[in-house]
Amino acid sequence: MSKPSIPQGTRDFSPELMAKRKFILNTIENVYQSFGFMQLETPAMENLSTLTGKYGNEGDQLLFKILNSGDYLKDLALETLDSKSLIPKIAEKGLRYDLTVPLARFVAMHRHEISFPFKRYQIQPVWRADRPQKGRYREFWQCDADVLGTDSLLCEADFIKIYQTVFSKLGLHDYEIRINHRKLLEAVCEKADAKQHFRTITIIIDKADKIGIDGVAKELGSIGLDAAQVQTVLSLLNKKELSKQTIEAFSKDLSGTESIGKAIEDLNKLIDLCGNNLKQIVLDGSLARGLDYYTACIFEVVPTSVKMGSISGGGRYDNLTEVFGLKEKVSGIGISFGIDRLYDVMEELQLFVGQTSSFADVLFCPMDEEAISYCLPLADICREKGFKTEIYPSPSKLKKQLDYANSKNIKWAIIVGESEIEKREVSIKNLVDGNQQTSDIVDFVDLIH
């Protein structure tokens, strides 16, 4: 028997780890709910046909496929197939790659039961057959929230407020909300007379963080842009402040282009809706986001004091359900938190240190078999009062029982032996300060806090 192990890029979450993860998960879920989002869950696996072709050429390769049951090679003429054409014949299901496509599938299937605007959140694991590295796992959790069926800029403003609320509750202050508008990107390309290179250009400027302005200029040159065109594109990267002045400047620089009007209008409106609350927001012209379906405002959140990729991303899209053949357009906007990265960032910044998690409040320590049944109704009283309570399952040595309490960070030990039972009492020990007192079995619970 070889040593047990788990697949690469996956992790076990110990009780200590789960306590911290739940804190993040619950925080995000509570904030979503406080904005009126409703929960949706979808299966871990989808039909492969639902997933393929939605994430670009490379995306399909990152899908985990599930082998069909039974003798899946029975009727195949293997010699006539290559591996690519083989896959659809032997695998009809795959693990979900994100939560947006399942949402689109759900909406397409249940269009007639849904009334718009439809606000849903979804917190579930997703799987990608990527090569693992820092902040990248093959199984990780996404926390999505989307609003479908409205073009209102209020959604954008709400999501910004959701970001600020969540991070404030988590105690994470070193972050930056980056905002951009796809139409701004289009306008720049149009102005530079390089519309046909739109995709390539967005991919290049998206790397500005890593390769710097000079690097961007170089790569733009390498795809055939002349110096003037490169300068036009680079002009996007200088202005960082989200303000009416910046937007006015863009409006002038890019006047005459087809797309600029919509971008200016949206961003101005967004500023109005946010009021003065533009804390930690930057207008980042280099933000592009790979997914093609975004059409207007796009977001990304990055930690500023830790080297880590984005911990959240999102944006507005025009037609979510188009690929599923729904004739009616369903536009919307969504964001997603990556809580695995969020966890890594918080761990690195030691934001969990103040939170001592205890797995129980009260431990009953029976000294003999008779004491166990004596403790049973008393433990129920504690639980009814809201204390997490357990009874040590065997009358072991007291030292062992108290060690157990320490290891679980339990504050109260209630010791019951022959003498307590005789006098209808319990001995209550506070394991934090070491004080101990006796009490009758009616009032003892009042001493616990």
Added chain:
RNA sequence: GUGGUCAUAGCUCAGUUGGUUAGAGCGCCAGUUUGUGGUACUGGAGGUCGUCGGUUCGAUCCCGAUUGUCCACCCCA
């Protein structure tokens, strides 16, 4: 898919210019204290040095392959 890195106790890591009994800290178990923990002291368990092959009288150490880890590129949360 491409490149690099590392793999020794449950965990974090030493170490051997290739030589016979492979170490530390933490953790775990037991005792000092037969009903009082978190401190201290004493003792104990636990490793075919990732796997397979090669070189050698001899390999945990050198070489090759393989698997896994971590990191970077691509892409992304």
